[in-house]
Amino acid sequence: MDKVAVLIPCYNEEKTIGKVVKDWKKELPDAMVYVYDNNSTDNTVELAKKAGAIVRYEHSQGKGNVIRRMFREINAECYIMIDGDDTYPAEYGKNMVELVLHKNVDMVIGDRLSSTYFEENKRPFHNFGNSLVRGSINRLFHTNIRDIMTGYRAFSYLFVKSFPVLSKGFEIETEMTIHAVEKNMSVENMIIEYRDRPEGSESKLNTYSDGVKVLKTIGRLYKNYRPMNFFGIMSVLLFVLSLILFVPVFFKYLQTGLVPNFPTLIVSGFIALSALISFFSGLILSEIVEKERREYEFRLQTIEMSKERIVK
Template sequence: MDKIAVLIPCYNECRTIQKVVQDFQNVLPEAVIYVYDNNSTDSSAELAKLAGAVVRHEYQQGKGNVIRRMFREIDAECYLMADGDDTYPAEASVEMTNKVLYEKADMVVGDRLSSNYSSENKRPFHNFGNFFVRKTINLLFHNDIKDIMTGYRAFSYEFVKTFPVLSKGFEIETEMSIHASDKNMHIENVVIDYKDRPDGSFSKLNTYSDGIKVLRMIMRMYRIYKPMGFFGGIALVLTILAAIFFVPVMVTYLKTGLVPQYPTLIVCGFTMIAAIQAFFAGLMLQTIVQKNRQDFEIEFIKTEFWRKLITKNDL
């Protein structure tokens, strides 16, 4: 088991990958640098290998697929994830890894938004998207993660081996943040100085299509992790709609003793039935979620035991 594993997903980063590998080697000489090439069409893999990284390949396209492969194959006491585009400072990795190794953090977030991200990043919609996603997730999942979309993070062994990676692409950071929040893991934020990509290096993140994927991911995760809130909200909306259309029918009946709007009354009745069904669906699913959380805690304890056992055997 490695003490520190630096994980770098890589897709066409030939302009920067060597510098990124060398920077982490200088700052974390005890770490093993892993570069996972994701079907690059340039010389990224060769350059990373020349720089001294352990180069492996993931042939399913997408950052989520790469991280799934990394988490499956690598065992380490601490994992540091960074991008290969030289936008994150290697110097911050010492503080981030120390919080995992010595302060028992499960996930450490490299916080760009509290620093210079808005001035360095030349894509204004990215700034707004990061702000919106952060506010939405912290509101829905009651946490205070400072930067949801950052690709610079450190993880504990327990987090990595109990995190079910479902995303295929850039939604992976959002999924990590929600998972850690929902499972009440120890999350820390470290402010970092962000650098925009150098000339000739291009982001693979599409502001609009990937932004829509992230929003869909948030709603899907909210439905899965907070079913009572999701289905309870639907039940509340349906109840309000039914009440709005039912009140005039009821007023007419009290005044005249007649119900001239039978179709409206029938629709209101079916709407209330749907609201009741949504409420009890949320209630039952919330019970299942609670049981899953209890099972997760047991699995988390088992994973911690195996980490200690593996580390002891390595010594």
């Protein structure tokens, strides 16, 4: 098992990957630096090897797929995940390792948004998207994560081996953050400086399509982790809609003794029934989620025991 593993997912980063690898080997000389190539068509692989990195491959396209491969293959007491675009300085690495190895922190989040991100990043829609996602998650999950979509993080062995990677693309950071919050893992924010991409280096993030995927992921995870809240809101909305349709028909009946809009009454009844079903679905699913949380805590004990065996 490695003491510290630096994991760098890469796709066409020949402009920067050599410098990134060298910076990390200088900052953490005893760490193992892994570059996971994701079908690059430029000289990323050659330059990473030349700089001294161990290069491995993931052929299914998408950052989430790369992270799934990394987390499965690498065993380490502390993991640092960093993008290969040279936007994150390596000098924060030692402090991150210190938090994971000696303070028992499960995930350290490199917080760009509290420092230079909005000045350095020249893509205004990225800035808006980061703020929107941060605000949505902090409100929905009652937490205070300062940078949801940062690619600069450190993890414990416990987090990496207990995290089920479901996302395929850039929504993976959102999934990681919500997983840590919902599983009551120890999370620390660390303010870092952010550098914009150097000239000639292009972002792989599509502002619109990836933004929609991130918002869908937030909705999916909110439904999965907080089903009573999710289905409770749906139940209330459906019940209100049912009342809007029912009240005019009811008052007409009180005035005339007739039901002139019988189809509207039927639709109102079905919507009210849907509201009731939604409410009880939330109740049942919340019990299932609570049971899964208890089982998850037992799985963490098994992971800790497996770590001890590997270290020995």
